Amino acid sequence: MIDRRAMPYAVDAALRAVAIVPLRLGEPIEGPQVWTVAAEPPPHAMAKVLGMAPALQAALNCGPVRIHQVGRWIAIEVPRDDRRSVALGKMRADGLAVQIGVEPTGRRVTVDLGQPATAHALVAGQTGSGKSVALRALVWGLAQAPDEVELVLTDTDADTWRPFEQAAALRHAVVTDAGQADAALAAVVTEMELRLAAGGFDRHIVVAIDEVQTIGVGGRDAILQIATRGRKAGCHVVVATQYVRSDVLDRRLTDQLGARVLGRMQDGAAGYWAGSSAVSTLMGQGDVLVSLAGVEARCQVAWAPEGDRAWSRVPEAHHGIPAAPARIEEGVPAGPQQRSDDHEAIVWAMASGDEPGQAASATSIRQEFGVGTDRARRIRDDAQAALDMQTRATGATSLLRVSDHPRWAEITQMSRAVGG
Ligand SMILES: Nc1ncnc2c1ncn2[C@@H]1O[C@H](COP(=O)(O)OP(=O)(O)OP(=O)(O)O)[C@@H](O)[C@H]1O
Ligand SMILES: [Mg+2]
Numbered sequence: 001m002i003d004r005r006a007m008p009y010a011v012d013a014a015l016r017a018v019a020i021v022p023l024r025l026g027e028p029i030e031g032p033q034v035w036t037v038a039a040e041p042p043p044h045a046m047a048k049v050l051g052m053a054p055a056l057q058a059a060l061n062c063g064p065v066r067i068h069q070v071g072r073w074i075a076i077e078v079p080r081d082d083r084r085s086v087a088l089g090k091m092r093a094d095g096l097a098v099q100i101g102v103e104p105t106g107r108r109v110t111v112d113l114g115q116p117a118t119a120h121a122l123v124a125g126q127t128g129s130g131k132s133v134a135l136r137a138l139v140w141g142l143a144q145a146p147d148e149v150e151l152v153l154t155d156t157d158a159d160t161w162r163p164f165e166q167a168a169a170l171r172h173a174v175v176t177d178a179g180q181a182d183a184a185l186a187a188v189v190t191e192m193e194l195r196l197a198a199g200g201f202d203r204h205i206v207v208a209i210d211e212v213q214t215i216g217v218g219g220r221d222a223i224l225q226i227a228t229r230g231r232k233a234g235c236h237v238v239v240a241t242q243y244v245r246s247d248v249l250d251r252r253l254t255d256q257l258g259a260r261v262l263g264r265m266q267d268g269a270a271g272y273w274a275g276s277s278a279v280s281t282l283m284g285q286g287d288v289l290v291s292l293a294g295v296e297a298r299c300q301v302a303w304a305p306e307g308d309r310a311w312s313r314v315p316e317a318h319h320g321i322p323a324a325p326a327r328i329e330e331g332v333p334a335g336p337q338q339r340s341d342d343h344e345a346i347v348w349a350m351a352s353g354d355e356p357g358q359a360a361s362a363t364s365i366r367q368e369f370g371v372g373t374d375r376a377r378r379i380r381d382d383a384q385a386a387l388d389m390q391t392r393a394t395g396a397t398s399l400l401r402v403s404d405h406p407r408w409a410e411i412t413q414m415s416r417a418v419g420g
Pocket of ligand 2: 131132133158210
C-alpha cells in the first residue's frame, strides 16, 4: 500500500522507471477511489506521457492507472487499495439538481435534470459497476422534493427501489412487471401530450427505469417519446442497462440522454461512445465517469447501506400510494380507431378554447375534426372536465394534473392506441 507521503515518490520513481522525460509533480490528492498526482510534462512529450498508463501500472503494481490531460497538466490517477465509499447522507439535493458523488479532487458532482442539455439520463456499465446504486443516489435526491418532482420507478429484474416503496414523491406504486411498465409509460406520454397542449405543468415527472432492456417495444417507444419531447412538459427519463448496444439503446434515444453515468465496461461496449474509452479502466462498484452535456468527470458515486439514516430523509406518503396502472397485455389489439381520434381531439379542444380554462366549442371541434354533433359534444365535455380538474387541483388554469379525470384510464388506453 502506498501511503500519502510516499505517494509522489512512488509515482516519481515509477515514472522514471518507465518514462523518458522529467516531470514536475504536484502534491498527491486523496480521493475516495484514487490518488491523483498532477504532473507537468514538457509540451513535446505530452502524447508520450499520456500513453504511459499501462507501464506505470505495471511499475506501481496496482490496478488500472488513468492518465488524462487537463490543460498543460496531466492528471495521473492511481487506484487506492484501501478504497473508501462516499456517504449518501452527505450529498445535497435541490429539486432536480442532485449531488450523486465526488470527484477525485473532492468536488461534488451534480446531475441537474432541470438543465436543458441534461434533462434525461443514462446509467450504463457492466454487472457490478454500480448502476443500481447510482440510480438510487439520484432518485434519493429527487425524492426529497415531492412538491416539485413526481417519480415513476420501474425495475422488472431486481429490487432496486426497495428504499423508496413508501416515498411521498411516488406517482404510483413501484412497477415490477413489464406489462405494467408499458401502461405506466403510456400514462406518462398521455400526460405529456396534455401538458404540451396546455403549455404548462405543475410538478416534474421523472421516470427511472433499471434494466431498461426488459421493457417491451411499446414501453421503449414511450421512453423515446418522453426523451425527445418531454422536457418542455417537465417529463424526464433516467434509464439504466448493462447492454450498451444499439438494439437495446436506440441511437435516437441515447442522443437525448445528455447526462451519463458510465461505470466500468469492456472496451467493445465502451466504443459505443466516442470519447469515453476510459471506462474500461474504471474499477467498478461506483467508480464512474459522469458526462454532463459532453463534459466528463470521474466520480465515486455516493452510497448508503440499507437501514442507514440517509434513507429516512426520503419523505414518506401519509396516505396510501395509488396502485400501479393495470398491465397492458402483449398483443392486445389497440382500441377502435374512433377512440384514438377522440384523444387527439380532446387534447386539441383543451388547448383551443376562447378563454383560458375553457374548452373549444362543439362547433369548432366539429369543423376541425369533421365529427358528428353528438361526438363533438362528448369531446367538448371531456375536454372541459379535464380542464376543470386542473383548475381545482392547482388553482391555476395553465397547470395540469389530469390523472384523476373520471375517464383517465380510458384516455390512457386511447393514447396507447395513438402511439401503438
Ligand atoms: N457507489 C458505491 N459505493 C460503494 N459500493 C458500491 C457502490 N456501487 C456499487 N457498490 C457495490 O457493488 C455492488 C453492485 O452494485 P450495483 O448493484 O449497483 O451494480 P449493478 O451495476 O447494478 O449490477 P447489475 O448489472 O448486476 O445489476 C453493490 O451491492 C455494492 O456492494
Ligand atoms: Mg443493478
